[in-house]
Amino acid sequence: MSLNVGIVGLPNVGKSTIFQALTSAPAEAANYPFCTIEPNVGIVQVPDERIDKITEFVKPQKVIKAVMEFVDIAGLVKGASKGEGLGNQFLGHIRQVSAIAHVVRCFEDSDVIHVEGKVDPTADIEVINIELAFADLETVDKRLNNLGKVMKSHDKKLKQQAAIAKPVLERLKVALEDGKPARSVEMDDEEKEAISDLHLITLKDTVYVCNVDEDSMTEDSDNEHVKAVKALAEKEGSKVIKICGKMESEIAQLETEEEKSEFLADMGLEQSGLDQLIKTGYDMLGLQTYFTAGVQEVRAWTFKKGMKAPQCAGIIHTDFERGFIKAEVYHCTDLFELGTEAKLKEAGKFRIEGKEYLMKDGDVVHFRFNV
Numbered sequence: 049m050s051l052n053v054g055i056v057g058l059p060n061v062g063k064s065t066i067f068q069a070l071t072s073a074p075a076e077a078a079n080y081p082f083c084t085i086e087p088n089v090g091i092v093q094v095p096d097e098r099i100d101k102i103t104e105f106v107k108p109q110k111v112i113k114a115v116m117e118f119v120d121i122a123g124l125v126k127g128a129s130k131g132e133g134l135g136n137q138f139l140g141h142i143r144q145v146s147a148i149a150h151v152v153r154c155f156e157d158s159d160v161i162h163v164e165g166k167v168d169p170t171a172d173i174e175v176i177n178i179e180l181a182f183a184d185l186e187t188v189d190k191r192l193n194n195l196g197k198v199m200k201s202h203d204k205k206l207k208q209q210a211a212i213a214k215p216v217l218e219r220l221k222v223a224l225e226d227g228k229p230a231r232s233v234e235m236d237d238e239e240k241e242a243i244s245d246l247h248l249i250t251l252k253d254t255v256y257v258c259n260v261d262e263d264s265m266t267e268d269s270d271n272e273h274v275k276a277v278k279a280l281a282e283k284e285g286s287k288v289i290k291i292c293g294k295m296e297s298e299i300a301q302l303e304t305e306e307e308k309s310e311f312l313a314d315m316g317l318e319q320s321g322l323d324q325l326i327k328t329g330y331d332m333l334g335l336q337t338y339f340t341a342g343v344q345e346v347r348a349w350t351f352k353k354g355m356k357a358p359q360c361a362g363i364i365h366t367d368f369e370r371g372f373i374k375a376e377v378y379h380c381t382d383l384f385e386l387g388t389e390a391k392l393k394e395a396g397k398f399r400i401e402g403k404e405y406l407m408k409d410g411d412v413v414h415f416r417f418n419v
Protein backbone atom coordinates (compact mmCIF):
# COMPACT_ATOMS: atom_id res chain seq x y z
CA MET A 49 0.00 0.00 0.00
CA SER A 50 1.54 3.30 -1.01
CA LEU A 51 1.50 6.42 1.11
CA ASN A 52 -1.05 8.75 -0.37
CA VAL A 53 -4.05 10.94 0.29
CA GLY A 54 -7.36 10.23 -1.43
CA ILE A 55 -9.66 13.12 -2.33
CA VAL A 56 -13.19 12.12 -1.41
CA GLY A 57 -16.59 13.84 -1.42
CA LEU A 58 -20.01 14.17 -3.07
CA PRO A 59 -20.08 14.86 -6.83
CA ASN A 60 -19.70 18.50 -7.90
CA VAL A 61 -18.06 19.80 -4.72
CA GLY A 62 -14.78 20.74 -6.44
CA LYS A 63 -12.63 17.62 -5.99
CA SER A 64 -11.26 17.55 -9.53
CA THR A 65 -10.77 21.32 -9.58
CA ILE A 66 -8.58 21.01 -6.48
CA PHE A 67 -6.80 17.91 -7.83
CA GLN A 68 -6.01 19.63 -11.12
CA ALA A 69 -4.66 22.69 -9.35
CA LEU A 70 -2.53 20.41 -7.15
CA THR A 71 -1.03 18.65 -10.13
CA SER A 72 -0.81 21.60 -12.53
CA ALA A 73 2.95 21.89 -11.98
CA PRO A 74 3.86 18.24 -12.29
CA ALA A 75 6.92 17.17 -10.32
CA GLU A 76 9.75 16.42 -12.71
CA ALA A 77 9.15 12.74 -13.42
CA ALA A 78 12.84 12.06 -14.07
CA ASN A 79 13.60 12.79 -10.43
CA TYR A 80 10.97 10.40 -9.19
CA PRO A 81 11.34 7.18 -11.17
CA PHE A 82 9.37 5.22 -8.58
CA CYS A 83 6.05 6.71 -9.55
CA THR A 84 3.76 5.31 -12.17
CA ILE A 85 1.28 8.06 -12.82
CA GLU A 86 -2.30 7.32 -13.70
CA PRO A 87 -4.72 10.05 -14.75
CA ASN A 88 -6.27 10.30 -11.30
CA VAL A 89 -3.01 9.92 -9.40
CA GLY A 90 -0.81 12.98 -8.99
CA ILE A 91 2.69 13.41 -7.63
CA VAL A 92 2.82 16.77 -5.90
CA GLN A 93 5.79 18.76 -4.63
CA VAL A 94 5.73 19.47 -0.91
CA PRO A 95 6.21 23.20 -0.30
CA ASP A 96 8.98 23.74 2.24
CA GLU A 97 10.49 27.13 3.07
CA ARG A 98 13.41 25.38 4.75
CA ILE A 99 14.80 23.88 1.56
CA ASP A 100 14.56 27.28 -0.15
CA LYS A 101 16.54 28.78 2.73
CA ILE A 102 19.18 26.01 2.75
CA THR A 103 19.61 26.65 -0.95
CA GLU A 104 20.46 30.29 -0.24
CA PHE A 105 23.29 29.17 2.05
CA VAL A 106 24.66 26.32 -0.05
CA LYS A 107 24.00 27.61 -3.60
CA PRO A 108 23.80 24.15 -5.20
CA GLN A 109 23.56 23.36 -8.91
CA LYS A 110 20.38 21.40 -8.40
CA VAL A 111 17.49 21.28 -5.92
CA ILE A 112 15.15 18.33 -5.44
CA LYS A 113 12.10 18.78 -3.25
CA ALA A 114 10.03 16.19 -1.42
CA VAL A 115 6.92 14.84 -3.13
CA MET A 116 3.73 13.11 -2.12
CA GLU A 117 0.83 11.45 -3.88
CA PHE A 118 -2.80 12.53 -4.18
CA VAL A 119 -5.58 10.45 -5.72
CA ASP A 120 -8.76 11.96 -7.20
CA ILE A 121 -11.53 9.51 -6.35
CA ALA A 122 -14.84 9.87 -8.20
CA GLY A 123 -17.80 11.23 -6.24
CA LEU A 124 -19.68 9.04 -3.81
CA VAL A 125 -23.45 9.23 -3.65
CA LYS A 126 -26.08 8.10 -1.18
CA GLY A 127 -26.37 4.32 -1.41
CA ALA A 128 -22.77 3.79 -2.53
CA SER A 129 -22.24 1.05 0.05
CA LYS A 130 -25.19 -0.75 -1.59
CA GLY A 131 -23.57 -0.35 -5.00
CA GLU A 132 -25.29 2.88 -6.15
CA GLY A 133 -23.34 4.95 -8.72
CA LEU A 134 -20.48 2.49 -9.10
CA GLY A 135 -20.26 2.80 -5.32
CA ASN A 136 -18.41 -0.39 -4.53
CA GLN A 137 -15.70 0.36 -7.04
CA PHE A 138 -15.06 3.82 -5.57
CA LEU A 139 -15.14 2.47 -2.03
CA GLY A 140 -12.45 0.01 -3.11
CA HIS A 141 -10.29 2.95 -4.22
CA ILE A 142 -10.77 4.68 -0.89
CA ARG A 143 -9.72 1.52 0.94
CA GLN A 144 -6.38 1.68 -0.89
CA VAL A 145 -5.36 5.18 0.20
CA SER A 146 -3.59 5.91 3.49
CA ALA A 147 -5.39 9.12 4.50
CA ILE A 148 -8.44 11.06 3.35
CA ALA A 149 -9.07 14.64 2.26
CA HIS A 150 -12.84 15.02 2.37
CA VAL A 151 -13.89 17.96 0.19
CA VAL A 152 -17.06 19.73 1.31
CA ARG A 153 -18.92 22.33 -0.69
CA CYS A 154 -19.07 25.58 1.29
CA PHE A 155 -19.55 27.95 -1.66
CA GLU A 156 -22.83 29.28 -3.03
CA ASP A 157 -23.11 29.30 -6.82
CA SER A 158 -26.45 28.74 -8.53
CA ASP A 159 -24.62 27.76 -11.73
CA VAL A 160 -23.12 24.69 -10.08
CA ILE A 161 -25.70 22.05 -9.31
CA HIS A 162 -25.63 20.56 -5.82
CA VAL A 163 -26.60 16.87 -5.84
CA GLU A 164 -28.74 17.26 -2.72
CA GLY A 165 -30.30 20.53 -3.90
CA LYS A 166 -28.78 22.90 -1.35
CA VAL A 167 -25.47 23.79 0.28
CA ASP A 168 -25.45 22.06 3.66
CA PRO A 169 -21.98 20.84 4.61
CA THR A 170 -22.93 18.92 7.75
CA ALA A 171 -25.61 16.99 5.92
CA ASP A 172 -23.19 16.34 3.03
CA ILE A 173 -20.50 15.04 5.35
CA GLU A 174 -23.05 12.80 7.03
CA VAL A 175 -24.09 11.27 3.68
CA ILE A 176 -20.50 10.35 2.87
CA ASN A 177 -19.55 9.23 6.36
CA ILE A 178 -22.58 6.95 6.63
CA GLU A 179 -21.68 5.29 3.31
CA LEU A 180 -18.10 4.83 4.51
CA ALA A 181 -19.28 3.45 7.86
CA PHE A 182 -21.62 0.99 6.12
CA ALA A 183 -18.82 -0.16 3.84
CA ASP A 184 -16.68 -0.82 6.91
CA LEU A 185 -19.57 -2.53 8.63
CA GLU A 186 -19.73 -5.03 5.80
CA THR A 187 -15.98 -5.70 6.16
CA VAL A 188 -16.30 -6.14 9.93
CA ASP A 189 -19.33 -8.45 9.60
CA LYS A 190 -17.48 -10.65 7.13
CA ARG A 191 -14.55 -10.99 9.52
CA LEU A 192 -16.84 -11.72 12.46
CA ASN A 193 -18.57 -14.47 10.51
CA ASN A 194 -15.21 -15.99 9.68
CA LEU A 195 -14.04 -15.96 13.28
CA GLY A 196 -16.43 -18.78 14.22
CA LYS A 197 -14.57 -21.09 11.86
CA VAL A 198 -11.15 -19.93 13.06
CA MET A 199 -12.12 -20.46 16.71
CA LYS A 200 -12.86 -24.10 15.92
CA SER A 201 -9.55 -24.69 14.13
CA HIS A 202 -6.60 -26.52 15.69
CA ASP A 203 -4.09 -23.78 14.98
CA LYS A 204 -3.32 -22.28 18.40
CA LYS A 205 -1.82 -19.06 17.05
CA LEU A 206 -4.78 -18.34 14.79
CA LYS A 207 -7.16 -18.99 17.66
CA GLN A 208 -5.23 -16.62 19.89
CA GLN A 209 -5.35 -13.85 17.28
CA ALA A 210 -9.06 -14.40 16.81
CA ALA A 211 -9.60 -14.09 20.55
CA ILE A 212 -7.98 -10.64 20.49
CA ALA A 213 -9.88 -9.53 17.39
CA LYS A 214 -13.35 -10.65 18.46
CA PRO A 215 -14.17 -8.09 21.20
CA VAL A 216 -12.80 -5.16 19.21
CA LEU A 217 -14.73 -6.23 16.10
CA GLU A 218 -17.88 -6.35 18.19
CA ARG A 219 -17.29 -2.83 19.49
CA LEU A 220 -16.60 -1.62 15.95
CA LYS A 221 -19.84 -3.21 14.74
CA VAL A 222 -21.89 -1.29 17.32
CA ALA A 223 -20.28 2.04 16.37
CA LEU A 224 -20.50 1.49 12.60
CA GLU A 225 -24.16 0.41 12.79
CA ASP A 226 -24.75 3.75 14.43
CA GLY A 227 -23.03 5.50 11.49
CA LYS A 228 -20.01 6.41 13.65
CA PRO A 229 -16.48 6.11 12.25
CA ALA A 230 -14.14 3.34 13.41
CA ARG A 231 -11.71 6.00 14.64
CA SER A 232 -14.25 6.88 17.35
CA VAL A 233 -13.74 3.42 18.92
CA GLU A 234 -10.99 3.19 21.52
CA MET A 235 -8.43 0.46 20.85
CA ASP A 236 -5.08 -0.49 22.33
CA ASP A 237 -2.07 -1.27 20.13
CA GLU A 238 -2.63 -5.01 20.18
CA GLU A 239 -6.23 -4.56 19.07
CA LYS A 240 -5.26 -2.11 16.34
CA GLU A 241 -2.76 -4.63 15.05
CA ALA A 242 -5.37 -7.41 15.12
CA ILE A 243 -7.65 -5.54 12.71
CA SER A 244 -5.06 -3.64 10.66
CA ASP A 245 -5.38 -5.96 7.66
CA LEU A 246 -9.03 -4.92 7.23
CA HIS A 247 -7.92 -1.44 6.03
CA LEU A 248 -11.05 0.12 7.49
CA ILE A 249 -11.86 3.36 5.68
CA THR A 250 -13.25 5.19 8.70
CA LEU A 251 -10.08 4.47 10.67
CA LYS A 252 -8.01 6.60 8.31
CA ASP A 253 -6.91 10.09 9.31
CA THR A 254 -9.21 12.67 7.72
CA VAL A 255 -8.96 16.35 6.90
CA TYR A 256 -12.14 18.19 5.90
CA VAL A 257 -11.42 20.57 3.04
CA CYS A 258 -13.97 23.39 2.96
CA ASN A 259 -14.25 24.61 -0.62
CA VAL A 260 -15.30 28.24 -0.07
CA ASP A 261 -15.83 31.23 -2.36
CA GLU A 262 -13.21 33.97 -2.78
CA ASP A 263 -14.77 36.27 -0.19
CA SER A 264 -14.77 33.64 2.53
CA MET A 265 -11.16 32.84 1.73
CA THR A 266 -9.94 36.37 2.28
CA GLU A 267 -12.14 37.33 5.23
CA ASP A 268 -10.72 36.58 8.66
CA SER A 269 -13.93 35.16 10.05
CA ASP A 270 -15.32 31.87 8.79
CA ASN A 271 -18.64 31.71 6.98
CA GLU A 272 -21.52 29.74 8.56
CA HIS A 273 -20.76 26.64 6.49
CA VAL A 274 -17.13 26.52 7.60
CA LYS A 275 -18.15 27.04 11.22
CA ALA A 276 -20.49 24.07 10.98
CA VAL A 277 -17.75 21.85 9.52
CA LYS A 278 -15.31 22.91 12.25
CA ALA A 279 -17.81 22.03 14.97
CA LEU A 280 -18.35 18.59 13.48
CA ALA A 281 -14.63 17.96 12.96
CA GLU A 282 -13.77 18.93 16.50
CA LYS A 283 -16.10 16.26 17.85
CA GLU A 284 -14.32 13.52 15.91
CA GLY A 285 -10.81 14.95 16.25
CA SER A 286 -10.34 15.64 12.52
CA LYS A 287 -8.59 18.60 10.96
CA VAL A 288 -10.19 21.32 8.82
CA ILE A 289 -8.74 23.60 6.16
CA LYS A 290 -10.24 26.26 3.90
CA ILE A 291 -9.58 26.37 0.20
CA CYS A 292 -11.10 28.19 -2.77
CA GLY A 293 -10.98 25.77 -5.68
CA LYS A 294 -11.77 28.48 -8.20
CA MET A 295 -8.98 30.74 -6.97
CA GLU A 296 -6.49 27.87 -6.73
CA SER A 297 -7.07 26.97 -10.35
CA GLU A 298 -6.34 30.60 -11.28
CA ILE A 299 -3.15 30.60 -9.20
CA ALA A 300 -2.12 27.30 -10.76
CA GLN A 301 -2.13 28.93 -14.20
CA LEU A 302 0.43 31.53 -13.19
CA GLU A 303 3.89 30.72 -14.50
CA THR A 304 6.37 31.81 -11.87
CA GLU A 305 6.64 31.61 -8.09
CA GLU A 306 6.89 35.43 -7.96
CA GLU A 307 3.57 35.84 -9.76
CA LYS A 308 1.98 33.37 -7.36
CA SER A 309 3.29 35.15 -4.26
CA GLU A 310 2.13 38.47 -5.68
CA PHE A 311 -1.35 37.10 -6.34
CA LEU A 312 -1.59 35.79 -2.77
CA ALA A 313 -0.26 39.05 -1.31
CA ASP A 314 -2.89 40.99 -3.31
CA MET A 315 -5.56 38.79 -1.75
CA GLY A 316 -4.00 39.34 1.68
CA LEU A 317 -3.07 35.68 2.06
CA GLU A 318 0.21 34.25 3.38
CA GLN A 319 -0.01 30.83 1.79
CA SER A 320 -2.35 29.20 -0.67
CA GLY A 321 -4.96 26.74 0.54
CA LEU A 322 -3.31 24.11 -1.61
CA ASP A 323 0.02 24.48 0.17
CA GLN A 324 -1.79 24.01 3.43
CA LEU A 325 -3.56 20.94 2.08
CA ILE A 326 -0.28 19.37 0.95
CA LYS A 327 1.42 20.07 4.27
CA THR A 328 -1.53 18.70 6.24
CA GLY A 329 -1.58 15.57 4.06
CA TYR A 330 2.14 14.99 4.51
CA ASP A 331 1.72 15.29 8.26
CA MET A 332 -1.31 12.97 8.35
CA LEU A 333 0.76 10.33 6.61
CA GLY A 334 3.31 10.59 9.43
CA LEU A 335 5.97 11.87 7.05
CA GLN A 336 8.93 14.09 7.86
CA THR A 337 11.84 15.48 5.88
CA TYR A 338 15.60 15.43 6.23
CA PHE A 339 18.00 17.14 3.87
CA THR A 340 21.29 16.36 2.20
CA ALA A 341 23.14 19.52 1.22
CA GLY A 342 26.13 19.70 -1.09
CA VAL A 343 27.21 22.13 -3.79
CA GLN A 344 26.05 19.67 -6.47
CA GLU A 345 22.64 19.07 -5.01
CA VAL A 346 20.39 20.03 -2.14
CA ARG A 347 17.74 17.42 -1.68
CA ALA A 348 14.78 16.73 0.59
CA TRP A 349 14.25 13.10 1.61
CA THR A 350 11.00 11.80 3.06
CA PHE A 351 11.02 9.42 6.02
CA LYS A 352 8.46 8.00 8.42
CA LYS A 353 8.33 9.64 11.83
CA GLY A 354 10.28 7.44 14.29
CA MET A 355 12.92 6.14 11.85
CA LYS A 356 16.52 5.88 13.02
CA ALA A 357 19.60 7.09 11.16
CA PRO A 358 20.51 3.82 9.37
CA GLN A 359 16.95 3.34 8.07
CA CYS A 360 16.94 6.92 6.84
CA ALA A 361 20.27 6.34 5.12
CA GLY A 362 18.68 3.33 3.43
CA ILE A 363 16.16 5.61 1.74
CA ILE A 364 19.02 7.08 -0.33
CA HIS A 365 20.55 3.69 -1.10
CA THR A 366 20.38 0.26 0.53
CA ASP A 367 24.23 0.26 0.67
CA PHE A 368 24.05 3.30 2.94
CA GLU A 369 22.02 1.31 5.46
CA ARG A 370 24.01 -1.94 5.12
CA GLY A 371 27.36 -0.21 5.55
CA PHE A 372 26.19 2.53 7.93
CA ILE A 373 28.98 3.87 10.16
CA LYS A 374 27.73 7.20 11.45
CA ALA A 375 25.80 10.30 10.54
CA GLU A 376 27.07 13.86 10.62
CA VAL A 377 24.06 15.93 11.58
CA TYR A 378 22.98 19.46 12.28
CA HIS A 379 19.53 20.99 12.33
CA CYS A 380 18.57 23.43 9.57
CA THR A 381 17.39 26.06 12.08
CA ASP A 382 20.92 26.12 13.55
CA LEU A 383 22.31 26.73 10.07
CA PHE A 384 19.89 29.62 9.57
CA GLU A 385 21.04 31.10 12.87
CA LEU A 386 24.78 30.53 12.60
CA GLY A 387 25.38 30.60 8.85
CA THR A 388 28.40 28.35 8.31
CA GLU A 389 29.56 24.84 9.08
CA ALA A 390 32.56 26.24 10.98
CA LYS A 391 30.28 28.25 13.25
CA LEU A 392 28.02 25.20 13.74
CA LYS A 393 31.05 23.19 14.88
CA GLU A 394 32.21 25.96 17.17
CA ALA A 395 28.78 26.07 18.82
CA GLY A 396 28.69 22.29 19.21
CA LYS A 397 25.68 22.03 16.88
CA PHE A 398 27.44 19.83 14.33
CA ARG A 399 27.15 16.33 15.79
CA ILE A 400 28.27 12.80 15.06
CA GLU A 401 25.40 10.38 15.62
CA GLY A 402 25.31 6.57 15.66
CA LYS A 403 22.94 3.71 14.80
CA GLU A 404 20.40 4.54 17.50
CA TYR A 405 19.91 8.18 16.48
CA LEU A 406 16.26 9.08 16.02
CA MET A 407 16.11 11.39 13.01
CA LYS A 408 14.36 14.74 13.39
CA ASP A 409 12.31 16.68 10.91
CA GLY A 410 14.63 19.34 9.43
CA ASP A 411 17.93 17.55 10.08
CA VAL A 412 20.68 18.14 7.55
CA VAL A 413 22.71 14.95 7.25
CA HIS A 414 25.82 13.46 5.74
CA PHE A 415 26.00 9.68 6.10
CA ARG A 416 29.33 7.87 6.44
CA PHE A 417 29.22 4.29 5.26
CA ASN A 418 31.49 1.46 4.20
CA VAL A 419 30.57 -1.43 1.90
Ligand SMILES: Nc1nc2c(ncn2[C@@H]2O[C@H](COP(=O)(O)OP(=O)(O)O)[C@@H](O)[C@H]2O)c(=O)[nH]1
Pocket residue numbers: 057058059060061062063064065066123155156157160259260261292293294295
Ligand atom coordinates in the same frame (compact mmCIF):
# COMPACT_ATOMS: atom_id res chain seq x y z
N1 LIG B 1 -17.99 29.06 -7.67
C1 LIG B 1 -17.15 28.06 -7.53
N2 LIG B 1 -17.25 26.99 -8.34
C2 LIG B 1 -16.40 25.96 -8.17
C3 LIG B 1 -15.38 25.98 -7.15
N3 LIG B 1 -14.70 24.81 -7.22
C4 LIG B 1 -15.25 24.10 -8.23
N4 LIG B 1 -16.27 24.79 -8.81
C5 LIG B 1 -17.11 24.38 -9.95
O1 LIG B 1 -17.92 23.29 -9.52
C6 LIG B 1 -18.13 22.37 -10.59
C7 LIG B 1 -17.73 20.97 -10.15
O2 LIG B 1 -16.35 20.95 -9.88
P1 LIG B 1 -15.49 19.62 -9.97
O3 LIG B 1 -14.13 19.98 -9.51
O4 LIG B 1 -15.61 18.96 -11.28
O5 LIG B 1 -16.23 18.74 -8.87
P2 LIG B 1 -16.09 17.18 -8.49
O6 LIG B 1 -17.26 16.50 -9.05
O7 LIG B 1 -16.14 17.18 -6.98
O8 LIG B 1 -14.79 16.68 -9.01
C8 LIG B 1 -17.28 22.88 -11.76
O9 LIG B 1 -18.14 23.58 -12.63
C9 LIG B 1 -16.30 23.83 -11.09
O10 LIG B 1 -15.90 24.85 -11.96
C10 LIG B 1 -15.30 27.15 -6.31
O11 LIG B 1 -14.45 27.24 -5.42
N5 LIG B 1 -16.21 28.13 -6.54
Ligand SMILES: [Mg+2]
Pocket residue numbers: 063064065122123
Ligand atom coordinates in the same frame (compact mmCIF):
# COMPACT_ATOMS: atom_id res chain seq x y z
MG1 LIG C 1 -14.45 14.95 -10.27
